[in-house]
Amino acid sequence: xxxxxxxxxxxxxxxxxxxxxxxxxxxxxxxxxxxxxxxxxxxxxxxxxxxxxxxxxxxxxxxxxxxxxxxxxxxxxxxxxxxxxxxxxxxxxxxxxxxxxxxxxxxxxxxxxxxxxxxxxxxxxxxxxxxxxxxxxxxxxxxxxxxxxxxxxxxxxxxxxxxxxxxxxxxxxxxxxxxxxxxxxxxxxxxxxxxxxxxxxxxxxxxxxxxxxxxxxxxxxxxxxxxxxxxxxxxxxxxxxxxxxxxxxxxxxxxxxxxxxxxxxxxxxxxxxxxxxxxxxxxxxxxxxxxxxxxxxxxxxxxxxxxxxxxxxxxxxxxxxxxxxxxxxxxxxxxxxxxxxxxxxxxxxxxxxxxxxxxxxxxxxxxxxxxxxxxxxxxxxxxxxxx
Numbered sequence: 001x002x003x004x005x006x007x008x009x010x011x012x013x014x015x016x017x018x019x020x021x022x023x024x025x026x027x028x029x030x031x032x033x034x035x036x037x038x039x040x041x042x043x044x045x046x047x048x049x050x051x052x053x054x055x056x057x058x059x060x061x062x063x064x065x066x067x068x069x070x071x072x073x074x075x076x077x078x079x080x081x082x083x084x085x086x087x088x089x090x091x092x093x094x095x096x097x098x099x100x101x102x103x104x105x106x107x108x109x110x111x112x113x114x115x116x117x118x119x120x121x122x123x124x125x126x127x128x129x130x131x132x133x134x135x136x137x138x139x140x141x142x143x144x145x146x147x148x149x150x151x152x153x154x155x156x157x158x159x160x161x162x163x164x165x166x167x168x169x170x171x172x173x174x175x176x177x178x179x180x181x182x183x184x185x186x187x188x189x190x191x192x193x194x195x196x197x198x199x200x201x202x203x204x205x206x207x208x209x210x211x212x213x214x215x216x217x218x219x220x221x222x223x224x225x226x227x228x229x230x231x232x233x234x235x236x237x238x239x240x241x242x243x244x245x246x247x248x249x250x251x252x253x254x255x256x257x258x259x260x261x262x263x264x265x266x267x268x269x270x271x272x273x274x275x276x277x278x279x280x281x282x283x284x285x286x287x288x289x290x291x292x293x294x295x296x297x298x299x300x301x302x303x304x305x306x307x308x309x310x311x312x313x314x315x316x317x318x319x320x321x322x323x324x325x326x327x328x329x330x331x332x333x334x335x336x337x338x339x340x341x342x343x344x345x346x347x348x349x350x351x352x353x354x355x356x357x358x359x360x361x362x363x364x365x366x367x368x369x370x371x372x373x374x375x376x377x378x379x380x381x382x383x384x385x386x387x
Contacts, residue, residue, distance in 0.1 A: 008053040010034065010045050017045050021053055055172050056113075069169060071101070071115070072108035078160045097156035100127075113170045115161070120174040127153055127181065151181040190311040191352050192217065192321045194268070199307040207276055209303065211287035216315050218269040220322035220339045223296075223315040230286040231277055239265045243340065263338050323350040328357070 008021035017034035032052070034045055069077075075098045083091040102108050104123050105115075127150040158175040165173035197217055201210040215226040225243050233242045241263045265273065276287050292299065300314055311317040319339075323346055326335045332343045339346065 005053045005056050008049060010049045012037070019049050019052055021056065055116075068111050068113045070109045071105060071112055074112050074164060074169060075102070075160060078163060081163075082159070093152060094156055097153045098160070100153050101157045112161075112164055115170075115174050117172075117174045117177065120161075120178045123157065124154055124178055124181065147181065154178075154181050189313065189317050189320055189352070191324060191354050192309070192311060192314075192317050193354075193356070194218070194325075196307075196309060200303065200309065203303045203306040205299075205303075206290065207279075208288045208291040209299075211273075211276060212291060212315075213318065214269055214272050215287070216318040217322055218266055218272075219263045220319050220326070221263070222319060222340075225340075227288050227291055228286075229288060231280070231284075233286075234265070234273060234277075236274070239270050241265055259340065261337060261340050320350045320352070324352050324354065327351055 005021050005024060007024075008019070011018045011020060013033075015037055017037055017040060019032045019034045020029060022029055034040070034048060040048070079094060079098060082094055086094075101123065104126055105119075127145075130145050131147055131150050158178065158180070161170070161173050161175045164170045165176075194217065197213060200213045204210045204213065212223065212226055215221045215229065216223060219241060221229070221243060228244065229241065233244070234240075235242070243261050243263055245260060273287060280287075280289075304310060304314060323335060323339050323341075326338065327346065327350075332346060336343050336346050339350070341350065
């Protein structure tokens with residue numbers, strides 16, 4: 001029920017301002033402290049009183065006798081709607097954002113309508129402080145709060161309060177004028193040429209590890225996708241590989257990571273997989289059978305050291321290197337379909353100018369210069385005869 005508050009005012013309480021209003025539904029008088037007189041002029045306090053009355057009027061969560069939903073209750077309802085049909089990772093991200101906001105409030109029973117714009121600004125500042133401390137804090141949980149992470153926290157909480165305002169659960173969205181936290185994912189990565197694969201496979205402890213490196217570099221698979229590849233997913237006749245999403249069922253979620261796709265097998269990969277299949281014991285499910293589920297990055301660190309390689313995120317870099325190579329040969333939409341991402345993502349995060357690009361351009365220019373500088377061979381003199 002939206003009932004404007006028409007009876008309100010400001011009174012003096014010694015050195016402090018006191019805001020009062022009459023609840024139109026109950027007829028009860030409520031009072032709130034407005035701070036010290038020394039910090040606010042008469043004109044400013046009257047403006048604040050009108051603003052506060054407008055905020056309380058029409059808000060189902062008013063004053064001390066608020067009847068509106070608490071932040072805890074409303075957030076559960078919002079999560080139920082926001083998480084419908086989204087990927088599990090998105091659901092976990094939304095849930096964590098709400099948990100972080102409840103941690104900030106320190107009172108899950110606080111009413112949605114009692115959250116003020118000053119609280120919203122404080123929440124943003126609190127997130128930034130936690131980010132600033134991350135580099136020096138040894139706490140593992142605190143260290144994960146990168147600028148990108150806190151940007152997502154704030155974005156989700158802003159969306160929740162915008163939804164509450166749209167539903168008239170609150171009269172004013174306290175986050176309406178709170179700016180987001182600008183953050184951009186780190187795009188730095190190391191290009192790994194195909195020639196480096198030989199050292200990686202030679203340093204691998206078994207066939208499963210060799211297959212992991214080959215599938216990520218030559219087919220552009222994510223390591224979790226490579227784990228799930230079955231021999232039956234390979235079309236030996238057409239030399240293609242079907243990459244299934246989690247659960248091996250086409251997802252209804254509009255996410256490039258959860259769509260089935262077909263990837264071509266380049267000659268080197270086809271030859272490798274054909275040999276691995278012929279040597280595989282009967283009943284083995286796929287090329288990564290026996291690949292470890294734990295301590296993967298500890299093991300891969302040893303392999304890289306033995307091979308003389310040093311990428312920070314080896315499987316990511318192998319996959320991105322594949323896309324860089326393909327983008328120099330095939331149309332971007334085709335490459336995006338093979339890789340399971342989008343054209344925009346490919347351009348921003350999966351492409352790198354390599355030494356091969358520069359070498360190819362300089363060689364082409366050098367060949368052109370040689371052609372231009374070479375004189376035409378002399379025409380034979382028809383008057384001369386063979387001696």
